[in-house]
Amino acid sequence: MTTASLARTLTATRRRRSAQRASIVTSIAMILMIMLVAAILVAPGLFAHVSPLFNGTDSLAAPSANHIFGTDQLGRDVFSRVIYGARPVLLASLGGVLLATLAGVAIGIVGGVAPRIISVVVMRIVDMLLALPVLLIALILIATIGSGVNSIILALGVAYTPGFARVVEASVRKLRSIEYVEAAKVFGSSGLRTAFRHLLPNLVTEVVVMASSAIGWAVLTATTLSFLGLGVQLPNPDWGSDLAAGATSLSTAWWLSTFPGLAITVTILIANFAGDWVMTLIDPTGRRTRTKFRPLGGLRTGMPAAQAIAPEEPVALDPAETPASEERA
């Protein structure tokens, strides 16, 4: 063994070690972050000692030791409003993504395995919805069902479903021709059983990656809707509506909208980092040899490469784009 090749082996080992260490640090940081978010959701009282609705004596006070984020026109503590405002935003965006995931997987499987006449109709509707901007779909729904957190969940769910359904349908189509799925069919496995036993487990990785990368966008859409006054109604705390309410007194009290806005920004950042983290945990390209995420680790075999997933834009998937990128690959 020459010195040069020995040196190369050593460098490679060192690089692998430092990469491992980095991934452990990220994992710990992410888990702590998720626990913190969970704590804010479950027990906001731990962080904010004043009720977000309590009208204090000093109104429009600038940030100080008493009120670290200042107070608003009615003397309510902005910090407390930011902490309690997390709940509607996260409920709406997580709920919306969950709804979209479930509906998208169901519709995608139907589109992939149902008789041709049904699947064509279903996927045509999906394509039509995909051709509309997400915010427009959400606005249409809210126009019909009225405003509120539940409406935002439903609106986000419907608006994000087509993106999931498209990708799932494409994967199901590919999976159908794989040997063990065909074998199951030959051995007389019913359509439903094939879907649950063979298709669904193979879709998990892809769907989890897609859902985690959609959360950041869902936070943005949810806060946009509540910014427009279509979510939680004042005086209840909510980042979007507080940001909008503070915007009118921007020149005199900058802290009113700055802190809710920062909260949204930080949340989107955490969501994006968490999405990337989940993606490296269950890396379908197999660049990482070990998978720490045990429940999903065994399911990587035979997984078609998740080429259709664009982390930046989970919903806007042009049907005309996919075959082109396949051909290029």
Added chain:
Amino acid sequence: MAFTLRRLLASIPVVLGVTIIAFLLIHMVPGNPAQAMLFGSNASPAQIAALNKQLGLTLPLWEQYWNFIVQLLHGDLGNSFVTHNTVAHELLSRTPSTLALTGAAMLVAIVIGVPLGLVAGIRPNSLLDNIARVVSFIGVAVPYFFLALLLVLVVALQFNLVPAIDDGSPTALILPAISLGWGYAAILTRLIRGRVIEEYRSDYVRSARARGCSETRVLLGHVFRNSSIPAITMIGLQFGNILTGAAVTEVIFGRPGVGSFLATSITTKNIPVVQGAIVLIGIGYIVINLLVDLVVGVVDPRTRLATAAA
């Protein structure tokens, strides 16, 4: 030609779908339209029934839809419940403002995103790449409505460089365009950076170099041309999002556009306006996507073949 025709045919069901959604809206909203129109005027049930008949709401659904389409083709979208002007007039008078904002935001996205993505991709991990990283980091994480407020706070209120609220002057367009375009500039930067790095590794770049092409030729003729295809597709796809994002930006800056009109109409349940705005935005979006696909087909003939095979 066949490609153009096929692409045109494919967009027909989508256009029909948009009109169906817009049409059904009036039936999905709780309460009936006549009640909403006569709201506050103490109308008797007989008056409401008469108005329902006058509006054609007693006809079978398909006949109502047919009338809706016929009216639509004549440019008639009904009258606003609030001002009683025609919806078409109200929407079209607001369209130029929205188009100006959308175009300006798109320009901001392209002017920042394309060069930044190119230099970042040509020299990964350089100083410029790091600047690009910061720009796209801010663009992706900071919501555009928050960025708008920050820009107003600093640029308009602290330094008084441009007006904070729309006053009709061209400078009033600067802040809305930057706040709306920045996020898309970030997406564009990331996309182009990734593509450029990938293209530099491709076989045809290697063989172009082997043939003795200059680096400028390689960059412009091969790398830039090939990475512009996904960029054009992305710009087209983002058009609709910018258009709806304009709704929020218009509300913040007090611009009288289609977006802010749609937002207020939703809260006031002014259904004909909402219907009209959906048709306008939806069809605008479809037309832009059609144009983008045709442009991509010209730039990259491979996509034409791929669509033919599909």
